[in-house]
Amino acid sequence: MTIPITTTYFHCSGVRSKRGLLHPDQMWLHSFQSVTYGQGKFAAICFNGVYTSSDTITWERVLSASFRSDIHGVSDMHEIVYGNGVFVAIGNSTGGGSIYSSSDVQTWKNTANTHARGIWGVEFVNGKFVATGSDGSLLESIDGYTWTEITQSITNGPLMTTAYGNNTFIATTSVYADNKLIASTDGITWNPLSHISDGAIRRIKFIDGTFYLICHNSVWISPNGLYWRALLSPGPETNKSNFSDFIYANKRYVLIDGFAIWTSLDAVTWTKQNISSLEYPFYIVAYGNDTFVIAGGIMLPVSWTVV
Numbered sequence: 001m002t003i004p005i006t007t008t009y010f011h012c013s014g015v016r017s018k019r020g021l022l023h024p025d026q027m028w029l030h031s032f033q034s035v036t037y038g039q040g041k042f043a044a045i046c047f048n049g050v051y052t053s054s055d056t057i058t059w060e061r062v063l064s065a066s067f068r069s070d071i072h073g074v075s076d077m078h079e080i081v082y083g084n085g086v087f088v089a090i091g092n093s094t095g096g097g098s099i100y101s102s103s104d105v106q107t108w109k110n111t112a113n114t115h116a117r118g119i120w121g122v123e124f125v126n127g128k129f130v131a132t133g134s135d136g137s138l139l140e141s142i143d144g145y146t147w148t149e150i151t152q153s154i155t156n157g158p159l160m161t162t163a164y165g166n167n168t169f170i171a172t173t174s175v176y177a178d179n180k181l182i183a184s185t186d187g188i189t190w191n192p193l194s195h196i197s198d199g200a201i202r203r204i205k206f207i208d209g210t211f212y213l214i215c216h217n218s219v220w221i222s223p224n225g226l227y228w229r230a231l232l233s234p235g236p237e238t239n240k241s242n243f244s245d246f247i248y249a250n251k252r253y254v255l256i257d258g259f260a261i262w263t264s265l266d267a268v269t270w271t272k273q274n275i276s277s278l279e280y281p282f283y284i285v286a287y288g289n290d291t292f293v294i295a296g297g298i299m300l301p302v303s304w305t306v307v
Helices: 236-240
Strands: 032-038 041-046 049-053 060-062 076-083 086-093 096-102 109-113 119-125 128-133 138-141 148-150 159-165 168-173 181-184 201-207 210-215 219-222 243-249 252-257 260-264 271-274 284-288 291-296 299-304
Touching (some): 032 284, 041 291, 049 076, 128 168, 159 201, 210 243, 252 284
Parallel strands (some): 032 076
Antiparallel strands (some): 086 096, 138 148, 210 219, 260 271, 284 291
């Protein structure tokens, strides 16, 4: 099925887009790293702050002295998630990693710092937030404000992304590390899993009873993380793919691939959705209010509505 596309993109530098003008306090280009949906609005995180929108057309930048980077990269932001009524965002500076929390996406509180170690990912899984970072560090929180550091000795490489399903947590190492997977049934005691060597790991998701491991040019699936098999490729064009994110929403799977979107109703037969109007690649996808939103490059989310 072809999905009609509505191109409503914005540069986070504040230059004029096809639909409007943002007014930042600095003219600086940054990539969008993450998008989430909660409380009836999207929240997109950029290196230099957070933008929010309830309709994907009009966007507001969150301007808070304690929550934005400057052009020197004092506090580069990387990811934002929503759960238990709280938005949680993570980022890094020369002094280490930081976690910020907000109940309304407008007012933010610095809730945790890891000093010399960076924080590279955060997910809301199994009713808790799990933050991952340098030296194999793990932090967990139920409310998004009080954090507990978890010790694991399997890997000291940077951990990037986490998923939960079938009574198992799985975390992955950095795209620049050794593609290790570690698993836990309680989020406290961790054990090694099979090594995946087919391209850098970008994401891990648990959807409808199955773990999906998104690598640079392939997608792997497993019911428990112990045994993996390659998912059927969407087509010959994926030989040069750059897969980066994956989601299941509105009864369809959506796989992100730079300048293309792959969609499927069963995760077996795929259709490529071409978006020729885009000027920059995109890497992430979110869903809310009957709308898919993608982001990356130096633009705010591009949305398309399924009819």
